Every structure is written in structure tokens, then in C-alpha cells.
Amino acid sequence: MDIQKITLICTGDAFSRTDSLSACVNNISTVRFVNSYLETVDFPENTSIHHLECKDTRFERVPVEKLASLKELRVLRITNTNSLTDFDVKRRLTFQKLKILDLSNNNINMHLCWSCFRERFSELRVLNLSFNPLVIVQAEFIGPTKLESLDLQHSKLRGPGLVPAFMCLKNLIYLDISYTGISIHTECSFCGLDSLEVLKMAGNSFKNNQVVNTFTNVTKLKSLDISNCKLQHVSFSGFDLLHDLHELDISNNKLLDIHPESFIHLRALTILDVHCNQLITLTKKHLENLPSGLKKLDLSHNLFDCSCGCLDFLQWVKEHEDVLMRADMMKCHSPSYLEDTQLMHFDISYCQVSTTTVAVLVSISVVVVLSLILVYKFYFHLYYMMVLLSGGHSSTDHNKIYDAFVIYSSKDQVWVRQELEGTLESGVPHFRLCLHYRDFRPGVPVITNIIKEGFHSSRKVIAVVSTHFMESRWCNFELEVAQSWQLLDSKASLIFVVLDGVDKAVLRSKLGLFRYLRRNTYLVWKDREVNRHVFLRQLKASLLDGKTWTEDELRSMLMK
CATH class of the missing domain: 3.40.50.10140 (Toll/interleukin-1 receptor homology (TIR) domain)
Known part of the structure; x- marks a missing residue:
């Protein structure tokens, strides 16, 4: 039979090793072991396996010696294995054609050696080390030249934020370091990432809870996620150089206000998410500086003021309902008698006064003031x-x-x-x-x-x-x-x-x-x-x- 893919699920003790399967799977390009008792792998050198996945096995370490024999291997996934604690990339074994390496959801503690990856995985494009206990990353000058995607989310990281830990990844396009417990203390945290287009770093923190010049070295970004980072302030120059940014997520922070010129240079922005902050209103200058191409804006779950002093914003909300996401969750927080009222249901006519009335009131006020001045001066x-x-x-x-x-x-x-x-x-x-x-x-x-x-x-x-x-x-x-x-x-x-x-x-x-x-x-x-x-x-x-x-x-x- 000409079989391209085989998946073995819940095999029990029958296949704790792959020796008995070697001849069967030798010509199959994709092999998957799911929820098995597999403890090691052993395939002949002439195997044509391109894609190997081992999920929920009994590996204690990544069997790099056995896997190195798979000369045609391009995708390797070893995931969801609690017993897997070690991945030694320093052994002089090469994976000449491997492009995707996924070691997520394991129990690995490792020191990430970029120069070792350059030597052992010369064709590597995607590396996933997410959901592991600890990954230590240090600054190096030499790294994998073809790596385009790096996923470290929910793994405890040491190094990034204090040193330029990714400076050798010149061609990296996608980086996910969300919820990795890092704190950005240096402006050069992302130095060297000249090609980066997607940066996800939700759930981390910034020095003094503010964004200043952190992103000046990633000018090609198209998507940025800094949600849930305890941010209280965003500098007016924080996003100045991100001219190609299409999507920005700064939701679930503690922003009381945003500088009116924070988004003035983001002319390519189409999606902006600032829900779950503590914004009171957006001034007329804020609204004027919003990108003209904005298609989706999420302002829900903020502490909006619905008094007449914010009439410009309240009227803008009604006029741009097609852009606003979850508009029904945009509610008044103050004054107290309007609390929980939807902004869309706020009657702005209550605050509007006719032009004639304003002119008459202004004229009367001017006459009264002038009269008081004259009476004061010539009272006697x-x-x-x-x-x-x-x-x-x-x-x-x-x-x-x-x-x-x-x-x-x-x-x-x-x-x-x-x-x-x-x-x-x-x-x-x-x-x-x-x-x-x-x-x-x-x-x-x-x-x-x-x-x-x-x-x-x-x-x-x-x-x-x-x-x-x-x-x-x-x-x-x-x-x-x-x-x-x-x-x-x-x-x-x-x-x-x-x-x-x-x-x-x-x-x-x-x-x-x-x-x-x-x-x-x-x-x-x-x-x-x-x-x-x-x-x-x-x-x-x-x-x-x-x-x-x-x-x-x-x-x-x-x-x-």
C-alpha cells in the first residue's frame, strides 16, 4: 500500500519502541504517535519520514541521536510530555533539512544556545519552546540565519528585557514571548530584530509601567500585542517609528490617559484595541490624530465620563459606530446618575444649545461684565x-x-x-x-x-x-x-x-x-x-x- 500518513493512538505497551515498526513506516512521509507509551525511537537511516510527531509519550529527553538518522526529516514535534525535561543541542549531531521544531508543553529546562542551533539546525525556520518551565536566553552575536518564527509564550524566560537576547536573529519575523515573566528594562531589548513583523509580549511588564523607546529597533512591525502589561503611561514618542504597524493591542492595562499624539504616526493602523483600561474620554485632539484607515477600534470596559464637557467624544462615538467593536460594552462610569448607561444611548441633545441662544447669552454676559466694570470705575x-x-x-x-x-x-x-x-x-x-x-x-x-x-x-x-x-x-x-x-x-x-x-x-x-x-x-x-x-x-x-x-x-x- 502507498501510505502517506499514519497515526498511532493509545497504543499502550505494544509500541514502547519503534523497532518493530521500522519496516512498516519506512516509506511513510508522516508518522504520528499520540498518547502512547513510546520511550524512544529507532528508525533506519534510509527512512523517508518527513514529518514526525510524538505527543504525550514517555520520553525523558529528546532522542537527538536517534532522530539524527532521519536525513529527510523536516518537521519534528514532541509535545505534551511531562516526563521530558532535557534537550541537549550541544551534541555534534546535525539536522540538515529540519525546518520546524516544536517542543511545546513539556517540562524542559534548557539553556538556549543560538550558535549551537546555527550549527545543528542550519535550515530551521520555526522553533516552538512554549509552555516549558524555564528557558535561559543570553545575548549572542551568531545565531540561526534562517529562523523566522520563535514561540516562547508561557515559558519562564531569563535574559530578555535585561540584555538584547535576540540580536543574532536578523531574519526573525514572528516572536511570541507572552506571559514569560520578563520586565523590559533596556531600550535595546529588541535590537537586531530588523525583520520582525509580529511581536506578542502580553502579560509581561515595563520599567516604571510605561512605554518609552522600547520599539525603536523594530521598525517593520505590523502587529504588536502589549496587553495586560500593567501599563500606566505610553509616551507620545513610544510608537513614532512604527509606520507599518497594522494592529496594536494595548488592552487590559491601567492607562488613565493616552498622549494625544501617541498614534499620530501610525498611518497604516487598521485595528486598535484599548479595552479594559481606565480611560475617561478622548479629547478632540485624540480623535483628530486617530489613523484615517482605522477599521476596528475597541474602547469597551473603560471608565467613561458622560458629562457635557465630553460632548465631542460622545458625539464622535455615535457617528462612528461602524468602527467600534463591542460598542454595547462602552458604558458611562460618571456622573453617578448615568452609571452603566450605554454611550450609544446617551442623549447628546441634552448638552446641545442652539447657536442663537449661545450668541444671546454671550452678548448678555459681555454687556453685564462691561456694565459692572463701568459701574466699578465710575461708581462715585x-x-x-x-x-x-x-x-x-x-x-x-x-x-x-x-x-x-x-x-x-x-x-x-x-x-x-x-x-x-x-x-x-x-x-x-x-x-x-x-x-x-x-x-x-x-x-x-x-x-x-x-x-x-x-x-x-x-x-x-x-x-x-x-x-x-x-x-x-x-x-x-x-x-x-x-x-x-x-x-x-x-x-x-x-x-x-x-x-x-x-x-x-x-x-x-x-x-x-x-x-x-x-x-x-x-x-x-x-x-x-x-x-x-x-x-x-x-x-x-x-x-x-x-x-x-x-x-x-x-x-x-x-x-x-
């Missing part, structure tokens, strides 16, 4: 004008108990008391002045005193202009109010007393004061006897203008 002026316009100021002289309200700097108080108060109030004719240190009512706001006790109760205003006066903000304010008072009351009059030593140039520029001096009574006081006499006569004449006398005042003047 507005208050005074309101009092006048409301009728609180009488145009008759009935309420005028003072002849003049004196505006002056506190630094000129001595001059005011000597030259004005002492002269005008004790002389003949007798005048009564309103002086703030004496006549203002205590406990009353200053502006109220200025208006009611000053302007409201006085026929005229005397402004004592000095260098101190022009430097005082308060005096300038009182002068501005006096000008407003003069504008609103046709009988109001300002008398400017310019003290000796005031710079005329400064007087012209300061608050346009010079223009007011030309329109009102303008007296200059000089500290000389003749000038003082003339000054006093002119001042009294200005105060007498429009003054009415009571009988008591006339009787008092006649007696003097």
Missing part, C-alpha cells in the same frame, strides 16, 4: 448724578449751609487752616466753609459725605491746586465729581486756588486742568503780604457772588 460719579437727577439736589439756596466746599490734599491742610479757615470764617464778611476733617459725619461713607455734606450743601467749591493735589488720586477724583456737579447745576461755581510753586507745564497736562482754570475763577496765591491781600480780596469777592444773608448774619457783621 454715577451715584452723584443719580442723586442730582432724582431731585435730591435743590436749585434753591435753602439747603446751602456752606459758602464753599474745599477740596485739597491732606498735605496742604496746615495752609488751608491758616489761610482759608482762619481768615474767611473769622473775618468780615463772615463765610462758612465745609472742611472734611471737621464737617464730615463719622460713620458715613466718604462718597456720601462728599455729595451731601460737600457739594449738596455748598454754593461753591474751592479747589486748592498744589503739587500734592495733582499727585493725589483722591483729589483728582473729587475734582472730576466737582466738574460733573458744575455741569448738572447751572448755579454751581468752581474757584481754583493755585498755590505758589506749581509747575505750569504740569498744570496744563494734568487731567486737562488748565482748560478748567480758564473757564472758572482762577486765583494765584503767593507768600508775600501784598499778594496775600489781593488774593484774599478776590477770593471774598468770588464767594460773595450770589450769597444771601440772614438777619443773624447781618446783625453779627454790624456789631463787628
Whole structure:
């Protein structure tokens, strides 16, 4: 019979060795022993077996001496054998045509010697050492030149992450080191893997739980799996050089946020999986930087915020339902009253306000703010004008108990008391002045005193202009109010007393004061006897203008 493949299952003790089968299987290309008591193999040198599989046998070590006789052997699989603990690749035996070596799911502890593989397995393309207790890998400069696939998943690894353990595998395309207990501490962990296209390393860890420049040496990657790696941060430059990446899995980590530019260079990306993280939202910049060719995006099982501050993201989710995987598992985590609500069922109209409403609200806000600023700045002026316009100021002289309200700097108080108060109030004719240190009512706001006790109760205003006066903000304010008072009351009059030593140039520029001096009574006081006499006569004449006398005042003047 021309048999191409034979499988012997549950043979028991009948075939603990292959001696009795040698002649039978000599011309069969594929031979499989499954769940047998096979302890060793023994085939003649001229056998044509290409594919040999021994699953769940009683091997204690890989019988490299016996297997080396199979000159046509291309595929060797010895798997699921708990008793298999040793694989010695240092013996000088060669497998010239072997391309696939699968020793997964055994109990092997070994030191992986890349140079030995280069010598013994020169044609090896696929090596599977997954699900074994311990594999030690060290950095070497010489290794198998044709190895394309290496599977070490779920085997305890020593070496990778601390040293560039794969730097001699120039042609490696597929590498699986998932759940191998390694921690990536060096940026050169994957140095030398110039042809690598698929990297699976889920279930491991990174230094400081962040991806920085780990993948700068594997620029041809097309698929990357770094899920379940306890990641908390991904640097914005972590994936910068992966221009050919098609699939990225960073799910089941602890990412609170992702830099908005983390994916900006991944223009070939079609599948992105970030489910089971702690993302709150994706900003508008995140969404703008997502690859345009993205076809599958998994954002499920994150801690999404469904408040109106995340409206851009919530609206984007509804518009891109065709891209989102497991969209029904994208649920609100906050605010609490929306917890477990599906994002797809969130009513975004609740957060949307019409353009007209926004414009009206903004306009009202601007007007209110400007009004508050103006009221704050001109509060005293507005208050005074309101009092006048409301009728609180009488145009008759009935309420005028003072002849003049004196505006002056506190630094000129001595001059005011000597030259004005002492002269005008004790002389003949007798005048009564309103002086703030004496006549203002205590406990009353200053502006109220200025208006009611000053302007409201006085026929005229005397402004004592000095260098101190022009430097005082308060005096300038009182002068501005006096000008407003003069504008609103046709009988109001300002008398400017310019003290000796005031710079005329400064007087012209300061608050346009010079223009007011030309329109009102303008007296200059000089500290000389003749000038003082003339000054006093002119001042009294200005105060007498429009003054009415009571009988008591006339009787008092006649007696003097």
C-alpha cells in the first residue's frame, strides 16, 4: 500500500519502541504517535519520514541521536510530555533539512544556545519552546540565519528585557514571548530584530509601567500585542517609528490617559484595541490624530465620563459606530446618575444649545461684565448724578449751609487752616466753609459725605491746586465729581486756588486742568503780604457772588 500518513493512538505497551515498526513506516512521509507509551525511537537511516510527531509519550529527553538518522526529516514535534525535561543541542549531531521544531508543553529546562542551533539546525525556520518551565536566553552575536518564527509564550524566560537576547536573529519575523515573566528594562531589548513583523509580549511588564523607546529597533512591525502589561503611561514618542504597524493591542492595562499624539504616526493602523483600561474620554485632539484607515477600534470596559464637557467624544462615538467593536460594552462610569448607561444611548441633545441662544447669552454676559466694570470705575460719579437727577439736589439756596466746599490734599491742610479757615470764617464778611476733617459725619461713607455734606450743601467749591493735589488720586477724583456737579447745576461755581510753586507745564497736562482754570475763577496765591491781600480780596469777592444773608448774619457783621 502507498501510505502517506499514519497515526498511532493509545497504543499502550505494544509500541514502547519503534523497532518493530521500522519496516512498516519506512516509506511513510508522516508518522504520528499520540498518547502512547513510546520511550524512544529507532528508525533506519534510509527512512523517508518527513514529518514526525510524538505527543504525550514517555520520553525523558529528546532522542537527538536517534532522530539524527532521519536525513529527510523536516518537521519534528514532541509535545505534551511531562516526563521530558532535557534537550541537549550541544551534541555534534546535525539536522540538515529540519525546518520546524516544536517542543511545546513539556517540562524542559534548557539553556538556549543560538550558535549551537546555527550549527545543528542550519535550515530551521520555526522553533516552538512554549509552555516549558524555564528557558535561559543570553545575548549572542551568531545565531540561526534562517529562523523566522520563535514561540516562547508561557515559558519562564531569563535574559530578555535585561540584555538584547535576540540580536543574532536578523531574519526573525514572528516572536511570541507572552506571559514569560520578563520586565523590559533596556531600550535595546529588541535590537537586531530588523525583520520582525509580529511581536506578542502580553502579560509581561515595563520599567516604571510605561512605554518609552522600547520599539525603536523594530521598525517593520505590523502587529504588536502589549496587553495586560500593567501599563500606566505610553509616551507620545513610544510608537513614532512604527509606520507599518497594522494592529496594536494595548488592552487590559491601567492607562488613565493616552498622549494625544501617541498614534499620530501610525498611518497604516487598521485595528486598535484599548479595552479594559481606565480611560475617561478622548479629547478632540485624540480623535483628530486617530489613523484615517482605522477599521476596528475597541474602547469597551473603560471608565467613561458622560458629562457635557465630553460632548465631542460622545458625539464622535455615535457617528462612528461602524468602527467600534463591542460598542454595547462602552458604558458611562460618571456622573453617578448615568452609571452603566450605554454611550450609544446617551442623549447628546441634552448638552446641545442652539447657536442663537449661545450668541444671546454671550452678548448678555459681555454687556453685564462691561456694565459692572463701568459701574466699578465710575461708581462715585454715577451715584452723584443719580442723586442730582432724582431731585435730591435743590436749585434753591435753602439747603446751602456752606459758602464753599474745599477740596485739597491732606498735605496742604496746615495752609488751608491758616489761610482759608482762619481768615474767611473769622473775618468780615463772615463765610462758612465745609472742611472734611471737621464737617464730615463719622460713620458715613466718604462718597456720601462728599455729595451731601460737600457739594449738596455748598454754593461753591474751592479747589486748592498744589503739587500734592495733582499727585493725589483722591483729589483728582473729587475734582472730576466737582466738574460733573458744575455741569448738572447751572448755579454751581468752581474757584481754583493755585498755590505758589506749581509747575505750569504740569498744570496744563494734568487731567486737562488748565482748560478748567480758564473757564472758572482762577486765583494765584503767593507768600508775600501784598499778594496775600489781593488774593484774599478776590477770593471774598468770588464767594460773595450770589450769597444771601440772614438777619443773624447781618446783625453779627454790624456789631463787628
